[in-house]
Amino acid sequence: MKTSTPAPKPSAFFKISRVLPFITLIMFTVALVHLFIFRVTSYSITADSYRTALMLVLILGWLTLPLGLIATHIRHPLLRFSAWGSYIWMGLFNFLFLFSLIEFIIQFIYPHAYSYWVLGICSLIGLWSLYKGLSFPKVIFHSLHRSEIKGLRLVQISDLHVGMLHLNEKWLNRIVTTINELKPDIVAITGDLVEGDFLEISPQLAPLSQISATLDKFYITGNHEYIHHSGSWEERLQQLGFSVLHNQNKIISYKESRVLIAGVPDRMIGRFISGSLSLPDKALSTGEPVQYKILLAHEPASVQDIKRESCDLILTGHTHGGQIFPFHFLVRLVQPVLKGFKRINGILVFAHQGTGFWGPPMRWFSRSEIVIFDWK
Known part of the structure; x- marks a missing residue:
């Protein structure tokens, strides 16, 4: 890493x-x-x-x-x-x-x-x-169908932007409490976790250590982790008990099946750290047999970077669902998915609308959300 x-x-x-x-x-x-x-x-x-x-x-x-x-x-x-x-x-x-x-x-x-x-x-x-x-994020349920992993529950949060206005440690505590009440097997944070200087914001992330997941909890970076370039957020999340996926994967066992969770840093990483790239093909590559593959990527556009490998599901964020209309149209100019599901090149891509917000504490034709995926 x-x-x-x-x-x-x-x-x-x-x-x-x-x-x-x-x-x-x-x-x-x-x-x-x-x-x-x-x-x-x-x-x-x-x-x-x-x-x-x-x-x-x-x-x-x-x-x-x-x-x-x-x-x-x-x-x-x-x-x-x-x-x-x-x-x-x-x-x-x-x-x-x-x-x-x-x-x-x-x-x-x-x-x-x-x-x-x-x-x-x-x-x-x-x-x-x-x-x-300013309303607390809604808990949104989605059902997916795959008999090999029936019963698996994954909770995704994204774009929390801790440090922005009232999105502080107290707010994060409420997010963590809500997640734990959902009793997830897997928790995934898909980038833009923070907004601000490392020395100031890093201590505010302490509640994340209290997230309970029966299998594992994962983290990947978004572009805002690099914009402030003030410290290693990946190391901080490791300290908080997360598996950080930086062009890597981890295979977890669920019942009789094996699920590969892969993750990549944000596509913009090369602009901030010389020589670094977001490599989904490398992250998804494995010589071991698995029944299901999930890629965690901050931007929906990462699906376009997959050339050799494939996966069943990509969980992304970044778009905020447009956050405030009519920015929806601008987002669609650069991202293949604004919010929700879309199948691209045979891969199901999901764009999270964001748990927090950036800039105006406003939402129009979008929502803040904590998303649950249940496999049936």
Whole structure:
């Protein structure tokens, strides 16, 4: 297994300077979009006081946007608090832009004096999606059929992003309690477990050691484990009692059958650790007889990297089910599966919608979930 040695902790100035050009470019672009939103939604607002109030809200929202990104690199109580406003506005901004585009088209076809409907509908959708995003993950059951492993139960969690807003040790404790109540044989974490600096977030993962599985519990990395490149998450999960699969597999016995559980690091690993690759063919390769093969991979697109080997099921995450519509369409541009099951090249691929969230604590046309697979 390849692991990276934790580098010296970068200074706060270095962290800001590294992302400052990106933030500047994004802020300029987003400012133009905020101006577009104002022009469209205020079209039929005649009272100067209301137009001024709307403009001030949009300016304040625009100014909060970079705070969420900065807070992931610099952990400070004030930034952590302001990150809530930043990420919530990010979600509202998505809705405002979407419905402003719709209103712009409507105005072009049928001019009217009710452009402020956009503000009302976005407020309602924002509140609903915030409620959905902050709700505890739903427990979702799926039945699969394979007589050789009838009775086997696997619980999958993915994209927890521990360290993001309220996704902390207390929240993780509730996740662990829920998993143990389900009495799994196997537990799988399919990447993006964390969001933040290794030294700060690593201790918050302690509850994972209390997960109970009759056979084994497995972990693979996602892209966010490498984005912060501040320590070895694989070593930390080994300390917590997990079998870490880094282009490797492990064969477990269940009743009279043998099940191969393979795992790969995220496909982006080469961008962060020179010479490292995600190799599903290597992970799935075995000279031993097995009755069932499961591959754990963070991205559904990993199915496209399988050239020689095959498997019965791939469990993935990464997509968050789109998290907030209409990002569903952007996800589908780069991933073959948005959420749920899809058979690709004869392999059943499952995309988990995420147990936590990234960015806005919101969900619209998606859900946070803990997924149970029962073989019948």
